[in-house]
Amino acid sequence: MKTLQTEHLTKRFLGLVAVNDVSFSLDAGEILGIIGPNGAGKTTFIHLVSGILMPSSGKILYKGRDVTYVPAHERARMGIARTFQLIHPLENLTVLENVMIGAVFSRGQSLKEARKSAEGICDSLQLGGLGRDTASLSILEIKKMEIARALANGPEILFLDEVMAGLNTDETRQMISMVKAIAKERGLAVGVVEHVMGVIRELTERVIVLEAGELIAEGPYSEVSKNPRVIEAYLGGAA
Amino acid sequence: MKRNTQFAAAGAVLMAALPAFLGAYPLNVARSVMTYMALAVSWDMLLRSGQISFGIAGLFGLGSYASALLVLRAGMDPVLSLVFATFFTGAVAWILGFAVLRLRAMYFSITTLALAEIFRIILHNLHDFSGGPEGVVLPGVIFGGDAHALYWLCLGGLIITLGVSWYFERSKMHLALTAIRNDETSARSSGVDIFRFLLIAFTVTSTLQGMMGAIQVQSYGFTTPETAFDANFTLLPLAMALLGGIHSTLGPMAGAVLLGIASEWLKLKIPYGHLVVYGIIIVLVILLMPRGLVGLARKRLTGRRA
Numbered sequence: 001m002k003t004l005q006t007e008h009l010t011k012r013f014l015g016l017v018a019v020n021d022v023s024f025s026l027d028a029g030e031i032l033g034i035i036g037p038n039g040a041g042k043t044t045f046i047h048l049v050s051g052i053l054m055p056s057s058g059k060i061l062y063k064g065r066d067v068t069y070v071p072a073h074e075r076a077r078m079g080i081a082r083t084f085q086l087i088h089p090l091e092n093l094t095v096l097e098n099v100m101i102g103a104v105f106s107r108g109q110s111l112k113e114a115r116k117s118a119e120g121i122c123d124s125l126q127l128g129g130l131g132r133d134t135a136s137l138s139i140l141e142i143k144k145m146e147i148a149r150a151l152a153n154g155p156e157i158l159f160l161d162e163v164m165a166g167l168n169t170d171e172t173r174q175m176i177s178m179v180k181a182i183a184k185e186r187g188l189a190v191g192v193v194e195h196v197m198g199v200i201r202e203l204t205e206r207v208i209v210l211e212a213g214e215l216i217a218e219g220p221y222s223e224v225s226k227n228p229r230v231i232e233a234y235l236g237g238a239a
Numbered sequence: 240m241k242r243n244t245q246f247a248a249a250g251a252v253l254m255a256a257l258p259a260f261l262g263a264y265p266l267n268v269a270r271s272v273m274t275y276m277a278l279a280v281s282w283d284m285l286l287r288s289g290q291i292s293f294g295i296a297g298l299f300g301l302g303s304y305a306s307a308l309l310v311l312r313a314g315m316d317p318v319l320s321l322v323f324a325t326f327f328t329g330a331v332a333w334i335l336g337f338a339v340l341r342l343r344a345m346y347f348s349i350t351t352l353a354l355a356e357i358f359r360i361i362l363h364n365l366h367d368f369s370g371g372p373e374g375v376v377l378p379g380v381i382f383g384g385d386a387h388a389l390y391w392l393c394l395g396g397l398i399i400t401l402g403v404s405w406y407f408e409r410s411k412m413h414l415a416l417t418a419i420r421n422d423e424t425s426a427r428s429s430g431v432d433i434f435r436f437l438l439i440a441f442t443v444t445s446t447l448q449g450m451m452g453a454i455q456v457q458s459y460g461f462t463t464p465e466t467a468f469d470a471n472f473t474l475l476p477l478a479m480a481l482l483g484g485i486h487s488t489l490g491p492m493a494g495a496v497l498l499g500i501a502s503e504w505l506k507l508k509i510p511y512g513h514l515v516v517y518g519i520i521i522v523l524v525i526l527l528m529p530r531g532l533v534g535l536a537r538k539r540l541t542g543r544r545a
Contacts, residue, residue, distance in 0.1 A: 052424055076430035084425060092486070093417055101418050104411050106430030111411060153430060 002061070003028050003189045004049065004080070004157055009058035011044055011213075018044040020213035021058070026157065031183055031190045033200040033207035033221065037234055041213040042193045043085055046159045049191075050082045051075040062157075076106045081155030083146040085162045085193070095137070095145055096122070096130035102152030114152075121148045125178065139166045143175065151182070158183075159191040164199050172196070176203050197225070209233065246489075254394055258387045266386050270393040270458065272499030274451050277400040279476035279483070279491035281447040284407050285440050287486050289420035290340075291348045292441075293473050295448055297355030300467035302328040302449025303456035304362055307375045310457075312368070317381040321453045328449020333442045340437045352473075359468035374463030381457040389458045396454045400447045404488040407440075416440060471514075475502070478517050481524050484531025493532055 002025040011019040019041045026032050034042050047053040049060055051072035060068045067075060081102070093101075096118055103114035122130055127144045137145065143163050150158055160179065164172050176199060183190045194200050200207060201221050209217040209224055211233040217224050224230055257269055278295050285292050306324035309315040315323065339350050362369040369375065382388035407413060415436040418426035423433055456462045475498065476491070483494025498520070505513035528535050 050428060052427065071432075072424075072427040073430050073432045076428055082428055084428075091421055093414070093421075097414060097417075101414050101426070101431065102429040104414055104430075105432070111414075149425075149429060 002026065003063060005061040006049065007059040007061070009045075009048060009060065010056050011041075011048055011053060012056045017213050019048060019055075019210075022210070022213075022215045024208055024215065024218070026189045026191060028156065028189050029183070029187055030206065031180070031192060031204045033204035034191055034193045034210065035195075035197075035200055035207055036210035039212075040210040040233075042210055043161055044213075045210065046082055046161055046191070046193065050080055050159060073105070076102070076153050076155075077108075079154065079156035080159075081106075081150035081153040081157065082159040083143075083150050083161055083163055085165070087142055087146055091134060094131050094133055095127070095141075098134060098145055099130075099148045099152050102149050103154070106153035118148070118152055121151050124182075125151075140171045140175075143167065144178075147179075147182070151186075155188065157189045157191070159193070161193045162195065163192075164194055164196055172199060179203060197221075258390050263386045266390050268500070268503045270390060271503070272495055273393045273397045274455060275475055275479060275499050276492055276495035277397045277451045278448060278472060279479040279495045280400050280404045280488055281444040281451075282476050283480045283485055283487070283491045284404050285444045286480070287407070287413075287420060288416040288437055288440050290343075290437065290441070291345075292351045292444075293348050293477075294351030294354045294445075295476055296468050296470055296472035297351070297358050298328055298332060298445045298448040299452035299455070299472045300355065300362075300464070300469075301331060301358050302452030303462050303467040304358075304369065304375075304452075305449070306453035307377060307456045307462055308369065310377055311375055317377075317457050321450070321457060324453035325446055325450040328452070329442050329446030332445030332449075333438065336438045336441045340434060340441060355468050355470075355473065359464045362467075363464045369464075372464060374461060374466065376461040377457070380460040384460070392454055392458065396447075396451050399450070401488060401492075403443060403447065408488060412436070412440070474514075474517065475499075478521050478524075480531075481521060482531055484533030484535075487533055490531050490533040497532075 005025040007023050009019055009022045010017065022045065034045065036042055044053065048055050051067075051070060051074070054069060058068070059066060062075070062078060062080060067078065070078070096115065099118035099122060100111070100114040103109045103117045104111065109117060119130065122128070125144045125148050127141060127148060134142070134145070147160070147163065164175055167175060179190065179192070180203065182188065192200070192203055204221060206219065207221050207224050208215055209227075209230050216233060217227045217230050258266060261269065278299065282292060282295055302324050305327045306320045309320040309323055310317055335354065339347060339354075342350055363372055365371070381392070407416070415426075415431050418429065418431050419433055419436060426433060452467065456467065476495070479494035479498045480491040481494070482498060483492065484490025498517070502513045502517070505516055524531065530538070
């Protein structure tokens with residue numbers, strides 16, 4: 001049984017079809033790349049599987065169960081976690097409190113338990129200064145906090161929406177090994193949206209390519225990157 | 240934490256000592272300040288979730304009328320009517336919550352403002368049941384109108400409100416409401432059931448506002464639609480919370496003491512002019528110190544963003 005599966009998933013915004021008939025699956029222990037040009041529907045796709053948006057048609061199966069119309073907060077409790085491309089760290093809360101939220105509301109822990117598990121997660125991500133408010137964090141720290149917040153849910157699936165954006169080469173390298181370690185340790189299924197192809201090459205075993213909402217290719221990065229349709233999607237047609 | 244406890248202890252001693260020193264009129268002023276303080280704190284509790292309610296007067300008036308009519312029409316004991324009116328207001332708010340909490344930002348604010356008008360108009364027109372525009376006169380004031388007893392009653396209502404607010408600040412409600420205020424999408428992804436927590440906050444704060452209304456009507460022995468649903472019960476607590484500093488228990492308390500006493504003084508000096516002064520204060524506070532007096536003090540003390 002696949003951990004997550006979509007069947008003919010479609011999302012229309014009035015006339016625009018943002019995600020069109022996408023069927024894919026994701027397994028425990030797997031790191032999947034989700035790539036495609038700007039506006040291809042990658043973020044919308046993550047919104048759909050995490051429940052932030054409801055699909056127009058199609059099905060989402062999580063561990064064999066139909067979760068297509070399950071609200072986002074319940075999906076978070078079931079084990080589907082994600083980060084956001086446009087990050088909004090919660091102001092007026094400390095770093096630790098930001099991370100605790102997932103533990104309290106997704107895992108139902110008491111404040112005391114949540115504090116402990118949040119500290120553990122931040123520690124494993126080498127994120128310190130947990131009493132600070134989020135205004136003083138560097139980009140790397142904010143990204144780490146985003147991942148920590150998602151992990152606090154106790155997920156089985158983790159979607160990372162451009163967590164490498166804005167990081168320099170060293171930080172990106174650090175982040176790649178961190179994501180790999182987390183996925184292995186926790187046996188997570190990970191979906192990574194990323195624009196930097198170097199990251200996709202190093203991080204993922206398999207990628208899916210979206211263009212104009214459609215899944216146009218699937219396979220290991222080395223194969224997909226040679227696929228003429230993918231090259232055309234990125235570089236434009238020869239005509 | 241420790242300093243907060245000391246503050247609370249000092250405040251409690253002061254409040255307990257007041258009746259021994261004050262005459263009837265100052266005690267009346269103290270009750271008015273306490274009522275506004277409870278309303279300001281309860282308004283702030285919902286504001287912590289980002290929802291700006293203009294419905295304080297509506298729920299306050301609803302509690303007033305519920306209590307008065309329970310005594311008049313059902314012959315209920317006044318003290319018991321306080322309890323029933325309080326929970327009645329909460330139940331009404333809970334039901335209304337399913338509708339108004341689907342709205343956000345100014346749509347929520349405007350709808351809550353309309354609630355007060357709707358309640359007022361209904362009671363205005365139910366002549367036989369509610370006494371219509373002339374209002375209702377109770378057979379007597381609760382506790383025989385004893386100034387000290389009325390003071391303790393009002394203080395009791397305030398303490399319950401402060402206690403609930405304190406709990407909101409220290410329990411997971413704090414995390415839930417702050418998360419909702421900051422970013423609902425991100426809160427949902429962390430497992431926060433937004434509607435549930437908004438419904439809890441709206442119901443609880445409305446219950447407290449209804450309770451203060453019930454206490455008020457039993458302490459005066461009469462009310463009219465214009466008194467019970469007076470827009471001042473919405474505007475003054477709002478001004479107090481803004482002046483003192485929002486998103487805390489202490490801020491609205493400080494604002495209520497300052498503005499409450501100032502308004503009593505202004506009422507004597509320039510009748511109705513106090514409302515102009517309030518307006519000016521709201522504008523100045525929003526422009527010059529958006530975090531209120533408490534925010535300003537915190538900034539001075541710690542030298543960082545409060």
